[in-house]
Amino acid sequence: MAINTDAPHATHALGERAALHSTDFRDTQKLLDISGKELKRELNRSPSDTILVKYLEAEQTVVNDASEPRSPSRLSFRRALSPEPGEREPRSFMWVAVLSCFCPAVPINLFALYFAHVSRSMIQVKDYEGARRVGRLALLLSIVSIVVGLAIILYLLMTEYK
Incomplete structure (x- = not known):
């Protein structure tokens, strides 16, 4: 985090709290205003950033494509959607x-x-x-x-x- 050295320092009865409220947060506002397209354009300037963006996009598609339902239990990792033919539902006892x-x-x-x-x-x-x-x-x-x-x-x- 950068410290804004151009901001005026307030040194009155409130001390440092007044100095924090009077500082100018223009850099933070600029970062918050950048849209997704502008961020990608900024990241695509260097080749290493391009690889990172492509990797992150590929990772998001892999996560979104995993449509296999997960089991709610920790005890089993597979889920049989229906009992096999000739077999009835298991008993809970x-x-x-x-x-x-x-x-x-x-x-x-x-x-x-x-x-x-x-x-x-x-x-x-x-x-x-x-x-x-x-x-x-x-x-x-x-x-x-x-x-x-x-x-x-x-x-x-x-x-x-x-």
């Missing part, structure tokens, strides 16, 4: 996750419920491959939660009657 919430394995069953919800959301946006993977994870966590919960209940029952 929400009912098993809700059933596992009645077992006293609290952190595990909450994760199972979360992943079942994520799987159901992926099915709604037609990300079937990601929904299948997350649904299997929800089922696995639900089963682990039920087994751990039953083990805790059995342990408490056995230690109480001794």
